[in-house]
Amino acid sequence: MESSSATTGGSTRREATRQKLYEAAVTLIAEQGFSATTVDEIAERAGVAKGTVYYNFASKSVLFEELLRHGVGLLTASLKEAAERTARDGGSRVDALDAMIRAGLAFIARYPSFTQLYVAELWRTNRAWQSTLMVVRQQVVAVIEDVLREGVAGGEFSDEIDVPLTAAALVGMVLVAALDWQSFQPERSLDDVHASLSRLLQGRVSGHWT
DSSP states (O other), X not given: OOOHHHHHHHHHHHHHHHHHHHHHHHHHHHHHOTTTOOHHHHHHHHTSOHHHHHHHOSSHHHHHHHHHHHHHHHHHHHHHHHHHHHHHTTOOHHHHHHHHHHHXXXXXXXXXXXXXXXXXXXXXXXXXXXXXXXXXXXXXXXXXXXXXXXXXXXXXXXXXXXXXXXXXXXXXXXXXXXXXXXXXXXXXXXXXXXXXXXXXXXXTTTOOOO
């Protein structure tokens, strides 16, 4: 039987390998599409043997499905951490949403290929992983919904707010604005883009929450 330290070391190595495969897959698929990307190419880009891909994932489709879970999991954790940090600092729910917008922008700036891939897949309906995509999408939206509901309950937001639609709209705003920033306005800073979206959130352009 392996010692706990050996087991931990093996788990760490496997996670590092899976991370390399995620990064290779997301870059290739974003560049040339899912169908055109082969397992051989993923293995070569990751610097591992083809068998290593199949050791970690049963197929290319399973790898992609796990990639979606992994990437959205990172985004969700980042948003939650931003909201929780704001609450610890005594900020309002609007402050929490503003911090989450910044966290979302920072995530997209760090992982632009994943974001492009994720947004593209949202519009496709014939994929084997469609149900998984809907689940992970809801994970992100649910984090925003929680803050909105807390704001409504505390009287900070109007109780007429459509929470699910508003949460989805905020996620969509960040995704689209960030992709536009990365693709067409890369000279702008994160602070600049965040400030523009923050003004929208605060109601300086489109009206107040309450």
